Amino acid sequence: MTIVRAATGQTLVICGHGMVAQRLLEKLVEQPQNPFEQIVVFNGEATPAYNRIQLSAVLAGDASEDSLQLQQPDWYQKHNIEVHQGDPVVAINRAEKTISTESGLVQPYSRLVLATGSRSASLDLDGEHLEGVMGFRDLQDTRRLIDISQRQRRAVVIGGGFLGLEAAEGLRSRGMAVTVLHRSSHLLNRQLDRASGELLEESLTDRGLSVRTNTSPVALLGRNLVRAVQLDDETLISTDLVVIAAGITPNTELAREAGLDCDRAIRVNAQLQTSDPHIHALGECCQVENQTFGLVEPGYQQAEVLAQVLCDPDSQAVFETSIIATRLKISGIPIFSCGQTEADADTESVVWQDYETNRYCRLLVRNQRLTGAVLFGETSDGPWYSERIQQADDISSYRAQLAFGKHYCEAA
Known part of the structure; x- marks a missing residue:
């Protein structure tokens, strides 16, 4: 049965409720001016937004499902945000500015945000359909x-x-x-x-x-x-x-069927706007120029920009792709990586290794500028190296101390 909802004032509809969509909601309610009388979220999953980064801890038995929740149910009520769990959007009617959901709901929108995420990439192997x-x-x-x-x-x-x-x-x-x-x-x-x-x-x-x-x-x-x-x-x-677990494929089907411009993902400009000015996309389902995004950090940066753009028609906020540092723990082993990871003809490597403690540091330098850092086993200096890479500082004065980290370099 189809249920058509009446349009009431400015309505923002969000397709998807992952970590990046939740960050967008949090940034929207912080804005000094919010033009939307209604914010409606349609979530394909039956569970409200949760911390996907901690799924591995749940799998290993180190965390409970309850610890994943990003906001309590009363947070959405307090901010007048309507969330529909387990009812994904299945079609967009751009001419009438409505979306249709799997349950038959037709919801009008003033602005639409696609946060449909991604799925595990298929390897096209014989037998991929098998149970298990x-x-x-x-x-x-x-x-x-x-x-x-x-x-x-x-x-x-x-x-x-x-x-x-x-x-x-x-x-x-x-x-x-x-x-x-x-x-x-x-x-x-x-x-x-x-x-x-x-x-x-x-x-x-x-x-x-x-x-x-x-x-x-x-x-x-x-x-x-x-x-x-x-x-x-x-x-x-x-x-x-x-x-x-060999890569991801952005979920673009909804956008493609609606006639939006897509390449590997949904194409957006620096203000996260698709080829339709009333529709935006962010996170793993979007593509800025030739770049797609598999990490949560750029998605969070996009959410901050998009919240400003949606609430202020004159906003000059733009998303700029930047060098993203990766800080991970695999089985309790800390790992840090930023920028270049392998040397080329123009870079020199500074390598430090402690065989007893299984610690390793490799820094890549070009023209007295740090261009990459790989740390294994001890990563506390990672953010400082990341800052040097982003700012492209001249490291000549402390080049000899570079591998020993922030405190040695600052003392030098």
């Missing part, structure tokens, strides 16, 4: 993985990036025998150089993970349930579960 093959993106995935870990013994995780390693470590901590397959030469190849990637592999292997780099699966085998993974060297690995 899944991604690790949301709370529902996490619950399923916990359930399977209680009944099954073996898992293969495809992808040695952050998400894949988090899934692997969580399943290992629940007692499963886990093999990680990674097609690059070292783990976390986007964040780490080869030496630190190998240090990470050693540490994870010592904890009980099996890691195979320079390895790609060619097929997933089984009749109804997945039973094995076939590798490119003809090896077969028996398994009860396959987790695919």
Whole structure:
């Protein structure tokens, strides 16, 4: 049954309720002027916005589901924000400025924000449809993985990036025998150089993970349930579960069907506006020039800009892509990465390593400017190195002390 809601004043509709959409709501209610009489959020998930970064801690048994919630229910009531859980938007009518939801609700909008996020990328392998093959993106995935870990013994995780390693470590901590397959030469190849990637592999292997780099699966085998993974060297690995964590695909279907300009993701300008002036997009589903975003930090920056743009027609706020630092903990091991991670013909490397404590630091320098930093095992100086990279300071006066961190450099 279709229920058409009446338009009442200026209405902002938000499709999606992840971490970035929630940050947008929080920034909107902080604005000195808010033109919207109604803010309506349609969430495809049955759970209100939660901290996805902590899903790996829930999987590992180190955090509870309750600890994930970003705001209490009364926060939305207090700010007159209407949230519809488990009712995703399925169509946009740009001519009439309405959206339709799965339950048959038709909601008019003055401004529409697409925060539809992304999903695990498909590898187009034979057997991806089999039961026991899944991604690790949301709370529902996490619950399923916990359930399977209680009944099954073996898992293969495809992808040695952050998400894949988090899934692997969580399943290992629940007692499963886990093999990680990674097609690059070292783990976390986007964040780490080869030496630190190998240090990470050693540490994870010592904890009980099996890691195979320079390895790609060619097929997933089984009749109804997945039973094995076939590798490119003809090896077969028996398994009860396959987790695919080899990148993400932005959710653009809604925007494409509405005729919005899309490339790899939904194209937006520096004010997060799509090809339709009444529709904006932000987070993992959007693309600014040639760049898409898989981390939450740029999404938060976009939310701050978009809140100003939506509330002030004359706002000059723009989103600028910047060098984003990555600060992670994999199985309790701190890792920091910012800027360039591998040397080129124009850069010099400053490397410091302590074999006893398993600490490693690599700094990349070009024309007496810091262009990259990779830290493993001890990351407290990471934000200071990140600042030097962003500001492009001349480091000549403390170049000799650079590897020893902020306090030595400032003393010099």
